[in-house]
Amino acid sequence: MEVRDMSIRATMDPRQLGTVSLFEGLDDRGLERVLQAASIRKVAAGQAIFEQEDAADTVFVMVAGHAKVAKRGADGQETVIGFINPWEMMGCVAVCGGTGYPGTATAVEDSWLLAWSRATIERLMDEHSRIARNALSTISGRLQSMQTRLHEVSNERVERRIAHTLRRLADASGRDTRQGREIAFPITRQDLAEMTGTTLHTVSRTLSAWHQQGIVESARQRIIVRDASALERIAESE
Amino acid sequence: MEVRDMSIRATMDPRQLGTVSLFEGLDDRGLERVLQAASIRKVAAGQAIFEQEDAADTVFVMVAGHAKVAKRGADGQETVIGFINPWEMMGCVAVCGGTGYPGTATAVEDSWLLAWSRATIERLMDEHSRIARNALSTISGRLQSMQTRLHEVSNERVERRIAHTLRRLADASGRDTRQGREIAFPITRQDLAEMTGTTLHTVSRTLSAWHQQGIVESARQRIIVRDASALERIAESE
DNA sequence: CGGAGGCTTGACTGCAGTCAAAACAGGTGG
DNA sequence: CCACCTGTTTTGACTGCAGTCAAGCCTCCG
Numbered sequence: 001m002e003v004r005d006m007s008i009r010a011t012m013d014p015r016q017l018g019t020v021s022l023f024e025g026l027d028d029r030g031l032e033r034v035l036q037a038a039s040i041r042k043v044a045a046g047q048a049i050f051e052q053e054d055a056a057d058t059v060f061v062m063v064a065g066h067a068k069v070a071k072r073g074a075d076g077q078e079t080v081i082g083f084i085n086p087w088e089m090m091g092c093v094a095v096c097g098g099t100g101y102p103g104t105a106t107a108v109e110d111s112w113l114l115a116w117s118r119a120t121i122e123r124l125m126d127e128h129s130r131i132a133r134n135a136l137s138t139i140s141g142r143l144q145s146m147q148t149r150l151h152e153v154s155n156e157r158v159e160r161r162i163a164h165t166l167r168r169l170a171d172a173s174g175r176d177t178r179q180g181r182e183i184a185f186p187i188t189r190q191d192l193a194e195m196t197g198t199t200l201h202t203v204s205r206t207l208s209a210w211h212q213q214g215i216v217e218s219a220r221q222r223i224i225v226r227d228a229s230a231l232e233r234i235a236e237s238e
Numbered sequence: 239m240e241v242r243d244m245s246i247r248a249t250m251d252p253r254q255l256g257t258v259s260l261f262e263g264l265d266d267r268g269l270e271r272v273l274q275a276a277s278i279r280k281v282a283a284g285q286a287i288f289e290q291e292d293a294a295d296t297v298f299v300m301v302a303g304h305a306k307v308a309k310r311g312a313d314g315q316e317t318v319i320g321f322i323n324p325w326e327m328m329g330c331v332a333v334c335g336g337t338g339y340p341g342t343a344t345a346v347e348d349s350w351l352l353a354w355s356r357a358t359i360e361r362l363m364d365e366h367s368r369i370a371r372n373a374l375s376t377i378s379g380r381l382q383s384m385q386t387r388l389h390e391v392s393n394e395r396v397e398r399r400i401a402h403t404l405r406r407l408a409d410a411s412g413r414d415t416r417q418g419r420e421i422a423f424p425i426t427r428q429d430l431a432e433m434t435g436t437t438l439h440t441v442s443r444t445l446s447a448w449h450q451q452g453i454v455e456s457a458r459q460r461i462i463v464r465d466a467s468a469l470e471r472i473a474e475s476e
Numbered sequence: 477c478g479g480a481g482g483c484t485t486g487a488c489t490g491c492a493g494t495c496a497a498a499a500c501a502g503g504t505g506g
Numbered sequence: 507c508c509a510c511c512t513g514t515t516t517t518g519a520c521t522g523c524a525g526t527c528a529a530g531c532c533t534c535c536g
Contacts, residue, residue: 071389074474079389093515097378102385110306132370139377142333151309151317152436153391158492181437189515198391202492204516220501236312396524440524442484443478458533459483 019087020061021138025130034124043067049090049105049113056094056101057118062086065111066185067172070194071103080194083108083185085173092137095121108185151211153197161196162206164236166216170225172222177195179224186221250301250412257325258299263368272362276352283307287328287343287351294332294339295356300324303349304411304423309341318432319421321346323411325392331377334358346423391435400444401473404454408423408463417455419464424459 014031017023023034040063043049049060049067067084081103084090094101095118116124125132152161174181189200189207196203207223210216215231217224225231255261261272278301281287287298287305305322319341327436332339332448333356354362365369391401412419427438427445434441445461448454453469455462463469 003526014395068256070386073389073393076392079385079387079392079476080384093378096374099378100384101354102301102382113476123351129367132374134366136334136370136374136377137336139374139381140331140337143377143384144337144340146381146388147309147317147319150319150384150388150391150435151315153313153388154317155311155313156434165272169391188513194392197388199493200515201494203518204491208516212455216514385530427484428482437525439485440481442482443524446484456483 006232011026014237016087017061020089022059022061022131022134024171026128026186030128035114037120037124037232041113041115043107043111043113045107045109045111047107049107049111050101052099052102052104056091056097056099059089059091059095059118059121061089061114062104063109063112063114064105065109065113067107067111067234068191069105071227079197080191082195083169083173086087089138093142094120094137096139102157108187158196158202159206159207160235161198162203163231164191165192165196166223166225167228167231167235168238169223170228174225177224178190180226181228182224187223188221192223193238249354254325254439255299258327260297260299260327260330260369260372262372264366268366268368271365273352275356275362279353281345281349281351282304283345283347285345287345287349288339290340290342291338294335294337295327297329297333297354297356298343299327299352300361301350301352303345303347303351305343305345305349306429307341307343312326314433317435318429320433322406323422323423327376330359330373331380334373334377344377346425380440396436396440397444398473399436400430400441401469402467403430403434404461404463405466405469405473407461407465412463415462418464419466420460420462425461430461 007078008204011036014035015028017031017035019027022208023031025033038061041049041060043065049146050056052057052072062088066086069081069084069090070078071081072078082100084105090105091101125135152164156164169183169187170181173184173229175184176182189203193203207216207218210231211218213230215225216227250273252273253266255266255269255273262271264272276299279287279298281303284291288294288296293433300322302324304324305328307319307322307328308316309319310316322343328340328343359369363373390402394402407421407425408419411422413422414420427441430439431438443455445456448469449456449470453463453465453472
């Protein structure tokens, strides 16, 4: 399920960790120490990284690959909380808040992650108060984006919600190609439906319509945004 | 709009501050210092405490009264993020995250609040690392409850969402009366609609139906839950 | 007593969910 | 290399939940 591979750590430049919001502003020696305290895990596509309600004892940073975090409710329905890009962290809320993981994280591609145990992260926070402050501001940002999503799901029509979501995905996880901006990991209609509070049928119909209009290009588990401004118009028009 | 009244502070027992999640675990001397750093404000019902997008420079703790925090979107629609009860704080996310306030806070009753400036709260956090940790865990809790609400709005039918919301309100902000458990502050159908992502019409119809069944008692801006277990059944039944 | 804000109810409608079926792509094993 | 099987996507037809439109009532407050 998980394989450790120490050689990767040896070849990694600690300064890359400075990209991670949690470790922003640390000096080189601090980053070095943080890296030394980490362990590395490889997770194959489709495998779980952590499970909902498991005691939260590890903070992860994605090094390469992508993961999906989804919460499943009592009724078995899933809601996609978000996708994790390289150099983003996950698990921090649960570890800091002292609760279980809020959802299940699944690798959607073969991925490499750095991992720190709860005890280690707490020690690092003690040594570098900057890390605690970073955690606070990162979580605050997530809370705000959650509030925005709540507002959207509560007040907006499906098409517009999909447009908003797709725009954000293209923005945060996109990769420019000759055809347009492509979501940089495999994502199904079902995933998009679970992010927007709708059904895969409606997502499929919507994307088909947008395809007709030349706004998106799409194939199995791939979506390319050709006309970002049209998407913007759908998302924001009165 | 806001009136300062220092005499209240003089008569307040610092230990009451220990009830506030942000200051949990501080010793008496710490609480004393926190209280000394606070200023007091009185806000009349209907008045704003802070406005959406204002630079977040003050953290508040409700001493007596209740406030509503609502976010209004680009389209002018409002979403109620939550209600603030006595000894709960607000503004912390924005102040800690370094962003503007995520919504507008309005007193729904005449209220008294303690207030700390950003600089003061940061100094207090430096002096007492416990405060920073508390902030982290409080915000984590809010994030999780946001995720739960997102899941509900995405996947559940209106009636069930209202049941969930009403249950939580009665739980967190209820007061036991001979008729049942009453929401302890004035709340309109519109407020409830904006919390659940529906319209005041639907809320009204739903409450009427529940009234028929003896589940709730309600009047202008007042709701009493008579049969909590029935509500539970509506909220959780398959 | 009059006005404003809050609540209720009815009738209608349409968005999007459900049900159903089929095409398609990709991976696996023979 | 082909056959099969599973998971993904598309499309159509139907339906019902809840939003919209409309009207009127109630309650509190000035």
